[in-house]
Amino acid sequence: MAIQVRNRIPAEIPTASMADIAFLLIIFFMLTSVFSSNFGLEYGLPKNEPLTEVQPQEAIHIHIAGPGQYLVDKRAATLPQIAGYLDMKLKQNPKKPVIVQTDPDVPYFATIEVLDLCKQLRVESVSIPTSSEVAVWAGFAGGIGGTTR
Secondary structure, three states, X not given: OOOOOOXXXXXOOOOOOHHHHHHHHHHHHHHHOOOOOOOOXXXXXXXXXXXXXXXXXXXXXXXXXXXXXXXXXXXXXXXXXXXXXXXXXXXXXXXXXXXXXXXXXXXXXXXXXXXXXXXXXXOOOEEOXXXXXXXXXXXXXXXXXXXXX
């Protein structure tokens, strides 16, 4: 009895469906993975404090017309005079808001000087109105601060 040796088919891994399997695995891992999300800026929500109404005329308005050209509540002032005026008003009401209005052609350093002064005096509420807000307020009681452009 002679054993016959048959020609064996070489062992191969079928690769025809390998791309399909890889694609399905990619989809599976994409669907089951945890996506990291960027939540953006963090900010503190207001606390439950008693409401205090502040009328627009109660705010201190600082209008910056140029470097060294300041109007505080429609009166010309220098930076040291602004500091004294703010200090006096904040002693009466520490939560008094300050509105800093800057003309469009004023250099940034002039605005930053006033904002730094507000920070040094620990002003709690500083607002910088947009040009549309200034236009709206111009119709009420002669506007906020001096001239507007």
